[in-house]
Amino acid sequence: xxxxxxxxxxxxxxxxxxxxxxxxxxxxxxxxxxxxxxxxxxxxxxxxxxxxxxxxxxxxxxxxxxxxxxxxxxxxxxxxxxxxxxxxxxxxxxxxxxxxxxxxxxxxxxxxxxxxxxxxxxxxxxxxxxxxxxxxxxxxxxxxxxxxxxxxxxxxxxxxxxxxxxxxxxxxxxxxxxxxxxxxxxxxxxxxxxxxxxxxxxxxxxxxxxxxxxx
Amino acid sequence: xxxxxxxxxxxxxxxxxxxxxxxxxxxxxxxxxxxxxxxxxxxxxxxxxxxxxxxxxxxxxxxxxxxxxxxxxxxxxxxxxxxxxxxxxxxxxxxxxxxxxxxxxxxxxxxxxxxxxxxxxxxxxxxxxxxxxxxxxxxxxxxxxxxxxxxxxxxxxxxxxxxxxxxxxxxxxxxxxxxxxxxxxxxxxxxxxxxxxxxxxxxxxxxxxxxxxxx
Numbered sequence: 001x002x003x004x005x006x007x008x009x010x011x012x013x014x015x016x017x018x019x020x021x022x023x024x025x026x027x028x029x030x031x032x033x034x035x036x037x038x039x040x041x042x043x044x045x046x047x048x049x050x051x052x053x054x055x056x057x058x059x060x061x062x063x064x065x066x067x068x069x070x071x072x073x074x075x076x077x078x079x080x081x082x083x084x085x086x087x088x089x090x091x092x093x094x095x096x097x098x099x100x101x102x103x104x105x106x107x108x109x110x111x112x113x114x115x116x117x118x119x120x121x122x123x124x125x126x127x128x129x130x131x132x133x134x135x136x137x138x139x140x141x142x143x144x145x146x147x148x149x150x151x152x153x154x155x156x157x158x159x160x161x162x163x164x165x166x167x168x169x170x171x172x173x174x175x176x177x178x179x180x181x182x183x184x185x186x187x188x189x190x191x192x193x194x195x196x197x198x199x200x201x202x203x204x205x206x207x208x209x210x211x212x213x214x215x
Numbered sequence: 216x217x218x219x220x221x222x223x224x225x226x227x228x229x230x231x232x233x234x235x236x237x238x239x240x241x242x243x244x245x246x247x248x249x250x251x252x253x254x255x256x257x258x259x260x261x262x263x264x265x266x267x268x269x270x271x272x273x274x275x276x277x278x279x280x281x282x283x284x285x286x287x288x289x290x291x292x293x294x295x296x297x298x299x300x301x302x303x304x305x306x307x308x309x310x311x312x313x314x315x316x317x318x319x320x321x322x323x324x325x326x327x328x329x330x331x332x333x334x335x336x337x338x339x340x341x342x343x344x345x346x347x348x349x350x351x352x353x354x355x356x357x358x359x360x361x362x363x364x365x366x367x368x369x370x371x372x373x374x375x376x377x378x379x380x381x382x383x384x385x386x387x388x389x390x391x392x393x394x395x396x397x398x399x400x401x402x403x404x405x406x407x408x409x410x411x412x413x414x415x416x417x418x419x420x421x422x423x424x425x426x427x428x429x430x
Contacts, residue, residue: 063429171394171395180391183383184399214278
């Protein structure tokens with residue numbers, strides 16, 4: 001596939017794991033582990049296309065209000081995803097509230113950007129992330145022009161394209177500051193049903209969007 | 216029209232005025248005045264449906280970087296829209312940076328919520344609004360749980376449904392805090408081509424969305 005114009009930074013909202021499990025007669029909690037492999041496939045495609053930065057929505061502080069059998073499974077799936085990525089090439093950063101005991105211990109070292117293999121593509125993973133936690137904690141009165149330096153996710157750049165699987169047309173608290181100008185593409189299929197064509201279609205659509213940054 | 220479930224608060228991004236003008240051989244700047252009447256129609260529909268709150272995206276600080284013949288026209292269209300609404304029933308609040316000289320003088324009295332006629336529906340109008348100005352200026356370190364009290368737009372509640380005309384699938388800096396959980400519906404037609412059916416279609420679509428607030 002050739003593209004005239006690619007997004008520099010893509011945000012991924014991999015929604016629909018629980019609905020996918022239920023549709024197969026499985027427990028909701030069993031859906032998450034089927035969402036791991038698609039993430040690796042997507043990473044590989046971004047690498048080949050030369051995408052500079054990619055951000056995955058792991059789980060949020062909102063999500064942790066779900067039944068504990070589910071929170072256990074999605075935390076496990078996040079750890080497995082991150083550990084898998086750590087065996088590939090890239091520069092990984094985990095952003096999320098690590099003060100909470102719901103933040104997986106194994107992932108703490110990666111809350112500073114860490115280079116793996118040949119480095120290159122920036123991979124951000126939101127783990128126990130909260131939009132309020134993000135945009136207010138470090139923010140100081142009157143600092144609006146420097147605001148992006150003070151938010152918790154300040155090492156994550158502005159997002160060009162957000163792709164959401166699972167049909168919902170909303171951000172669900174995904175990086176409000178970096179998303180203000182992002183183009184938003186929704187795929188009705190559920191995340192475990194990831195197909196390469198869905199991603200290419202999103203990139204084809206993005207090619208035809210103008211970029212105004214609100215101007 | 217009957218609805219089983221209506222959004223309490225609807226955000227409106229009335230985009231496409233300039234493209235509409237160009238398609239008719241007019242100057243870009245001449246599009247804005249054709250965007251005034253649709254706003255009144257939409258207001259009337261919300262009133263009849265019993266919607267509690269509606270927020271219109273007037274213009275932003277980003278927008279003011281456009282050629283001055285355009286900024287003059289969209290400021291004029293905003294003033295006319297607000298003055299028209301002031302003759303109807305509702306509680307009007309204008310949110311935006313009034314320190315700037317690009318903020319229309321006539322609108323300054325309405326930066327405090329003002330009741331017109333029988334009151335009732337809350338109408339918010341963003342005028343010379345900026346997302347950075349909004350979410351950082353009044354924000355204090357460590358205050359994340361109280362954050363929504365400190366932002367500039369703190370009198371505007373969480374938005375349930377955002378409807379954007381003109382085909383672009385992005386927020387363009389529209390109220391990032393209130394939009395974190397909003398469902399986002401895009402109409403390809405340009406704003407001056409507003410039709411009642413488009414709005415009803417959006418409400419029909421919204422009826423079938425689940426509400427999770429990220430949970």
